[in-house]
Amino acid sequence: MKHLILILILTLLVPIGCGSSVKPIDLHDPNVPLDARRFVADAQDAVSIARARRDEAADRLAFAENWQDEVTTPELWPKGSDAILQKLKTFTQARVDMSELEFEQASAKLDLAEAKYDLSTAQTAMRNDLAVYDLEPLKARAESIRGEIETLSGKIEDQRLKLDKLTLDWWKSYSKFAGDKEVRAFYVSPQLFAELKARDADLKAKRAEKKKQDEKDAKDKDKKNADKDAKKDDTPAKKPSEEKITEDDAIDLDL
Amino acid sequence: MYRVAKHTLLGLAMVLALSSCASEPQQLQDTPTVEVLRLNITKVRNAIAETRATIAVSRGAPYLPEFYVRLAELLSEEARYHYQLAYEREQRSTKVLHVPQVRLLKEDAINTYEIVLSRFPDSPLVPRVLFNIGHEHRELGNFDEMRKVLNRLVDNYPDSPLRADALIVLGDYHFDRNELPDALRYYEEIAKGELTPVTGLGHYKLAWVWVNEGECKPALDNFEKAIERSNDWAERMRKLALQKIETPLLVQAEAGDEITTQQDIDVRRESLVDLAYCYSRLRKPQDSVKFLKKYAYNRETYVAALNKLANRYRTMDQFQGAVLITRELLSLGAANIDRLDDARTLYTSIKKLKDYRTIGVDAELIGDSLTNYYSRVNIKADERERLVKEFEVYLRDLATTSQERMIKKRRKSAGPEDVARAYKAYLDTIPVSDKRPDMLLNYADLLGSNGQELEAGVRSMEAADLLEDDGQRRDALYDAVVYFQASLAKESDRLRYERVAARSALRRAGATLLSYKLNEEKERRVKFAIAQAIYDEGLYVEAIDKLSAVAYEFPGTDEADAAVKLTLDSFNTLNDYDGLMYASRRFLSAGSPVSDKLKGEIKRIQGAAEQRKLDELALAAAGEDGADISPLIAFAEKNKGTDLGERALINAFVAARATGDTEKMYKLADSMAKTYPKSDQLPGIYTTLAQTAVARFDYDTAIRFMKRAADVNPSQRIRLLIAAGELNEQLGEPKKAEKLFDEALSDNNPQSQADALERLSSMIEKYDGVDSVKRKLNSYTDQGEPETNSRIGLAMIGAGNAEEGEMLLQSVLNNDSASGEALARAHFGMGELMLNVINQYPDPEDVDLIEEFIILIDVMQQSYLNAARQGSYTYAAASLSRLSSALISVSKKLSRMKMPDGLTGAQKQQVKAALDARVEGLEQSASEALTACGNQAWTAANFTPPVRDCLKGNALDGIEVKFDQVKSRSAKAPKGLDELRAELSKNPENVDKLRELAEKFLDAKDPHSARLVLARAIQVGGGALEQNLIGVASYEIGDVASAFDGFARAAEGGLEAGRTNMKTLLKKEGLSKQVSEVDKRFQKGRDGGRLIK
Structure with missing residues (x-):
């Protein structure tokens, strides 16, 4: 009972103590x-x-x-x-x-x-x-x-x-x-600056790689050509064959 | 046991079933062709046997010929099967076979057909029989017999549908043997005949005859006819088929309508394809496509014909035709290797003809042909590479050459759009090549000059990415920036996407470009472009800094000016007027980056921004919270000494007035006067304050501001001084009023002087008397102002200066604009003059003089009566009163008058009697005049001093009219009235509050102010209480007449206090006898109201 009364009193006191709160x-x-x-x-x-x-x-x-x-x-x-x-x-x-x-x-x-x-x-x-x-x-x-x-x-x-x-x-x-x-500060944001820098580096790397590859291809090509020439030179001169030319030898020009 | 056995059996059955399922099923194999043929042979043999058997038992039957024909056909069929069998046996290696069965069977068939011919010569089957015989002979190689029998058919059966077929066979026979004239003859017969299924074929064959004869014209004609006639036949068949569906019972098929023989060739297709050679020789290549399109009945035929003609033109190096044909082929043809040839042909033709007018489309076609071909999965990588390399050259050549020709304005050159299209075709077709950057840059140039700046910029950027040389890269990026900037410069016809893309790309390109070393001009342009792009995007806050950076980095340049303009525009768009103002000031200060020519514009912008800012503050000050004018005041303070500051103060004043904050209004007015003494708004401000003060019944303040307003407002000065003077007079401060009127008189404007003079003269008359009137106002007689002159005139007469006085009064009487008051005075004066004359008149020596004397009396009387009639409150009573005393005086003079000499006694008596009567009359009139004067009190509520004297029985005995002596103001306005004044400001017609205020004034011993307030109260509907209070206030001032007036009105209004006060006042004024009149005239009223003591 005592407890209940205390609660009641507190409940009554609370709105008074809190100042005005306006209900919408x-x-x-x-x-x-x-x-x-x-x-x-x-x-x-x-x-x-x-x-x-x-x-x-x-x-x-x-x-x-x-x-x-x-x-x-x-x-x-x-x-x-x-x-x-x-x-x-x-x-x-x-x-x-x-x-x-x-x-x-x-x-x-x-x-x-x-x-x-x-x-x-x-x-x-x-x-x-x-x-x-x-x-x-x-x-x-x-x-x-x-x-x-x-x-x-x-x-x-x-x-x-x-x-x-x-x-x-x-x-x-x-x-x-x-x-x-x-001065670039007002014209380029730091993010864009970093991005462009990275992109530039990437492009340069690709170009360098491509250049390397091109050089390698060129070298290979030269080597191939050189080998081919060498191979030609190695072939000894042969006398013409005395065998008859048969139908198998005929070239199909597909005219 | 049984159960066990049952289970066992079941299990066994299951095992068996499973085991059968477990074995491999039999595979069904497709029957080989040989087996099928053998089967067919068996079947046909059976059919032959059956047919023979049926023939055997059908002797004499009408259908017997049909059976024979059927038999023959079966035999022929068997022969065919045997042949096919042998062909299969030889594994289809050769068609030249030795198959004896075939000959036997065919001969047997022929014999059977012969039976029909011999036994049934009239049978309708005969034509068919003849044709079949011919066919058999042909297959057997018996060409002579074949010809014989077919000719028989042709000759004897002209209506047979097989006739045309026979003619074809005969024609083919001769054609194959190169007997062209004979072949021609047979084919022509078909062509000339009725439309048959083979008419088209006939023309086709005929065409080929002519081709072999080397005659292209008839050949071409016949090819065309072959197509046309075949089309006609197809149309006919179509209609027939339609008819059969719609009205099957009504279809009447003609003899030729039945399909008799199958054709192995599509005549329309073959004709169109085969006419290529002759067409190329005879007709114009420009018309080739149109021609083929006209005759092609389907796409496949059309493409085939195009192919043929293309090859023909290639061979002939006929580029004009080749160009058209290959274009068409590339558009329609299948993506195969032939298209590549067509593409090459197209390229070669364009180069040869130097016709680049449709280069865009052509390049696309060539590019597409390559792409479509090498996209196929079966194309090897090296072949793809090789083709790409080859076509790269073609496309590049076409694009660059067309551009060059366009620039040089050569004939048959393409427009920029077409050239751009050619470049695009190259770029789309060849994604990777060494030449790509250059091509991209060329393309960008074209796009840029064609108004497609966005795309041009994108391409330039793409080129920049591919270029290795830094200088070239930089230039490409710069071009890109310029293009993007141009793209953004266009306002209309832009998609949002395009703008967004352009901005983003510009920023990137610009940012990248800034990493290179640029010359100043380019650097400036690029930086401005970046800043402008931000602005264009609507990021105004960001744009302001960037644009400012450009301006300060490159001062005095066009870009700087443009950047500054955009900066200011950004502020304006953001409605940041403070920012705009300050920025404008910065740009106008020393060291500004803008050019001089822009400064004028910035000044205007600054002015507008300041005004706008001020307007905003003024609006805010007049906002819902009501007059927080401190921002306005602060603004004014900040801009002290400038027009802006002045306007701010004025706006603050207006705002304060709007909310009725009088205190602030006064302070602001003082600030205004101190800081802007020459402001043309000051008069208005002071006048407003004066009006406000009057409205608040703060009369002292009102007078103060009226004076101030007069000091600063020359045009309204007199009016203001007069108003202030009047107010001073009302407040019982006549000295101050006089001073102000005097000041007003110092103005040279006659009209203004007249007003001031009128007020002044009235006041002097009331407060200082007649002597002062003459003394103070004499100098103004020349003004001609009737109010003043009438007073001066009276004063002069009173001072003994009758002549001058008379002149002035006469001038008043002659003045049409003279008021009633002035006229009353003038008449009164005239009366006085007459009285003087009368008083000085000597005793008349004769009757005439007596008469004259009487006339003078009458004139005098009239003058006074005229004065009484002018409506002047004061002079009506004064005139009557003065008349009374004048008449008494005159009557006395008259009564004392000596008789003139020379009159007889009787005459003397007569004259005396007349004079006595006149005297009596005059006395009577005097009494009446006095009574009338006294009655003014009750009839007109006129209790002026003359009336009061009349009521006492005292007539006016001199010229000077008395006025109530109003007391001067002794007390100042009481304090603590602000709240009441504030309430009245809000509601100035609140009678109760007005009365309350008036009572406060009365309590504070300021009856003058109270009277003014009460006058206002009466004006807005006040009643008896207010009238009574006016009476009280007037009494306290000493204005007895007004007091009586007020009390009378109050009594009339039913207020007992009015009656009581009236009685009290009457007693105080020595008019106790009149007290009873009050009770007579006014009923007892209600309680309430203040009483005088």
Whole structure:
């Protein structure tokens, strides 16, 4: 009995302690007015859109990181490129940092969309007497995230300025460097470079083999011809035979 | 026991059965031919015996001749079997055999046939019998007998279907003996006759006669006829067969329709094949294929004929014909060794004729002939190799020569498509050769010039892989890159696959090429091509870096410009306006790789990007969350001092206004003024703020912004100053208002001055009195503004300057645009003037002067009455009041007037009586005027000071009309009204909120502001409560007339507070006697409303 009472009490306490969790509204519930359902559906859509944007930002971040690795591959740069590579790393890192900030912002926007979705759902529920919620924490959460987004926007703008400077600086350095050196980094990916290298080596090997074979064939041919001539020379001169020519000797010209 | 025995027996049976199964079965062998022949002989002998027996018992029977014929045929058959048997015995080594049985049997057959001829000469079988006899004789070598009997058949039985066959045999006899004329005769008879199964054969034989005679023309004609007649016969048979199926009972077969003898040859085929020789001699080779096609009845015949003619043309070295025939053969013929000869012939013919017009097709045919042949499993490797070597030369020669001729525009040269096809045929047929790289490069050239750049590029790359020399390899790769680039340059008519292939191939080729040492131009081009391919693929983020690399690596070149354009386009496509903006700036900065001519375009792009960015921020700021304008503000800050920054601030202001954030609006306006003091948007901003402030009932702020707007907006300056002045006046700050009106008057625009003057003069009249009017406004009389002039005129008259005053007032009366107020004053002034004249009028010396005096009184009266009629609230009462006092004064003067001298007593009495009556009338009128003045209070709710005085019985005794002295504003607007103001911003017609605001103002001792708010409330539908509050506010201001007005309206509206306040005010104003009027005129109302103390 004691045990049961304790469980009951704990069960009652749990929702109070956890803060507001908003129960989703069924968009097909005919008891909820159509406008209200549309309102909630719009908020849902906003979450999907924000999620898609967050994923795109993640892709861009991955791309930036990948690109950084690719373009700073030492094999694609000529000798004496240490200084320029260092500059390139700084530039590419700034890009990566920018992408990271944008990803953070996109994630925050997703959080905001979710918070607004909860708020919309709670408001709709309360308007239509479906449930009772304390809206203040929900509003506060949305506001707080907005603040975060605003902060991130500021950081992004700052980073953009920084990146702009670095970009200009980088390209000017690159222009000077590439003026008298052959750089392939921006035109060939490391994978393609490796593949072409292997292919080139393979072609060279095949050509070498073919050359060897041709030389061998030529030698064999020469030897054959030489043997044939030698054989001819070995044949002693014979006197014409006195045997009669029979039908067996006749040549069938097949005219 | 029994059971044991049963089991044993069963077991034994099983063993036996198994053992029989176990032994080897008998093999059935095919009966050898000899055995079959022997069997046949036996059978036929039996048949002969039976037939003989039947003949023996059929004497006199009508079918007896048939039996004889049958017997003879059986004998002949047996003879045939014996012959075959001997042939088999000799193992088919020779056909010349000695078989006595054959002769015996055949002779026996002949004798039997003779029996039929002799015994049954009229039998319908006779022709057959004769033919058979002839046949037997022929086989026996008795040619004379054969001829005799066949001629008999030919001569005596012209309708027999066997006649033609007989003629064939006879003709063949002579042909074989080279007796051509005789043979000709017989064959011609067939040809000329009816259509028979052998008519075609007849023509065929006839043709051969002519061939042997060396006459090709008749030979060729007869070959053709042989085919035609055979076709006719075949058609006839076909129709007959069809008829037999459809209507079997109605078929009427003709005599010749039965198939009498079998033909061993296909006349149509043989004719077509055999006419080759004569055709080649007589007809044009160009028509050969058409000719053969026309006459060939099936493919096999056609191919056979082509073969024959091909050989003929080969022999004759007739290349024109050979080319056509071999082409046809190569297309249709079986893949055998003959095709190779045909291919060689075709090659030789093309070379000889130098006709390369269809070289593409020809090369394909030659290549296919080789491929089809050497693909056979029975072809040895060395033979294959040898053929490939041989044909490699042919195909290469054809392709290269045709290309050379095409380039040099020789006659009969092929077009580029055909030449390309020839090259393709070579490459497809000869997969491995030393010459392959060169051929590939040639092919690529052709494809490139023919618009097939993708394929050209692929071939160039293929050539590059095969070339050993690095220089050649490099050049081939470079060509490939150029081709791929050209391929991608085409936008339309491209399959997706082609684009994908071109891009991928270009990147590979380019990447490989970069491992070689290239000159600058090529290196630049290749790098640009690679970058462009990435762009073309839609990988814009990647493309931006690559294109930038090209631009910075090769600054000032065409490629650099193109790369920069594509870079900017990439940003634009990605909708990355920040990126576009910054990139544009970089490309415009010092050290930019672009040429000067491109910079202008980049500037435009930059401008557009900035505006677009701004638009995006503005849209976001006005978004669903409502005005997060901080990005806009940040943007403006970043672009401070530029057009962009200015636009950003404006957009931020608009966004703030949209959301009603007044605080931000004020701050932004200040920023705007500080940073862009010369901005042409400032007037609008200030005006907007002033309007907003008025809408929020924040009048102090409104006035401040109106002044600021006036400072920066010359065209609207006067209007704004006047508005600010009016507002100041409404707020009980006449000094400030006067200052603003004065400032407005400093403008030289007469219209603007008129407005300002009107306001100013009204205000001075109310607050400062007549003297101030004259003093402050005298200098403006020349303006001709009637409101002002009417006041100045009155002031002048009041100051004793009657003449000038009269002139001004007259000018007002003459001015069509003068308002009622101005006219009222003017008439009032005129009345005053008349009164002055009247007061100064000496005692009349005669009656005329008395009359004149009376007239002057009338004129004066009229003037005052006119003034009262102009609709002026104030001057209507003032005029009546003044009229009252004027009439009293005049009546007194009149009553004191001395009689003029020279009147008789009676006249004096008359005059006195008249004067007394007039005086009485004047007094009456004076009283009426005063009453009318007082009544204004209740009829028009006019409680202006003149009316109040009238109610007290005090008429106006001077020119100066009193106005209520409005108190100046003593308190500032109370704080804490923002929320209420914000609510009213959202809903400015909320009467309850307006009333609430007004009460707050009243509580804060700011009745001026309260009155303005209440005026708005009344405008939007406020009722008695609001009217009462206006009364309270007006009372607190000191505007008693307006207070009475408000209370009266409230009382009319049924509010008891209105009645109560009205009574209170009446008492305060010393009009207690009028209190009862309130109860008379207004019913007791409902509770509510503020009361005055």
